[in-house]
Amino acid sequence: MIDLYTWPTPNGHKIHIMLEECKLPYRVHAVNIGTGDQFQSEFLKISPNNKIPALVDSDGPDGNPISIFESGAMLIYLAAKEGKFMPKSDRAKYEVLQWLMFQMSGVGPMLGQAHHFRIYAPEKIEYGINRYTNEAKRLYGVMDKQLQSQPWIAGKTYSIADMAIFPWLRSWQNQGIDWADYPHLKTWFDRISERKAVQKAVQVLADARKPLLDDKARQALFGASQYKKR
Template sequence: MIDVYSWATPNGHKVHIALEELGLDYRVHGVNIGKGEQFDPEFLAISPNNKIPAIIDRDGPGGESISLFESGAILFYLAEKTGRLMPADGAARYRVMEWLMFQMGGLGPLLGQAHHFRKYAPERIDYAYERYTREASRLYAVLDRHLADHAYLAGDEYSIADIAAFPWIRSHESQGQDLADYPKLKAWFERIADRPAVQRGVEVLAAQRQEGFDEEARRLLFGSGQYTRHG
């Protein structure tokens, strides 16, 4: 059994989708980041950076329990645990890894900034608004060009790289993007969105999340609450 500590965000959905695709037994524990639950000592013990998602696998390597934080590391672990969604060796394995790193190091962080400055910042800062919207456009164009010659990010096979990127593209409107401008990316997005496991994964915890943030949630997520010592 895998315990998943998560919330209905793009990074949370990566792990939810992977678990559904792999058919692993899991139970989900909602960590309401708008209420500061990510700072609870119990959660910090498995996710010291106070970010979701995190997991505890009671049947980890050697039959021992293991906890992991960082969504990319979790995807890598689940793929290796099951021998699925990532090749075991060869060049194809490194193709999956490079596109997973592309999402972790670029696509997620920069699209997250586009979300923040376009949707959540308390006031519009033109430089930031325009910079991150343009960067979102650039990244979408990178994906569109690449997918002109590949069915999936790492080649012809669906992998954890696609699972990592897909939840971020779901929020394209919040990033100032129209998928009609990126036809190859749009086709990839629709192909993945049609997968039953993906549809189940994006529903995990979705009913518990409310759109928008009140002032206390803003303080915890974007303001002084982030910089208070916890635990």
């Protein structure tokens, strides 16, 4: 059984999608990042960087429990465990992995900064808004070009790279994006949105999430609580 410690954010949704696509049984443990659950000692034992998601698999590679944090590592682990959504050939596998790394190093951090400066920052800083909105548009352009001649981000088959990228694009309006500028990416986005496993996955804990705009949430996410030594 997999115990998943998560919250309905893009990084959480990546793993919800993978688990639903693989039809794996899992227990959900809500980690409310707006109230500071991510700083609890029990959670820090499995996620020392105090970020969601994290998982504990009671049936690890050697038959013993294993805990994993970092959503990209979790996707790779689950793909290996189930033998799904990762190509077998080395060439195709590395194609998937490079686009997964593209999401981890680019799409997630840069779109997260766009969200911060456009929505959550206590003061509107034009430089920050422009910088990260423009970077969001650049990244969308890279993905749109990649999808001009193939159905999925890493080639002919749906993979963990698609699962990693998709949740971040669900907030396209918050990123200053006009889908009309990225028709190939929009087709890909709609195709994934129609998958039953994805529709089920994005509903995990959906009713629990509230706008993260109150003082307590700001303190937990962006204030001194985030930088306290533990």
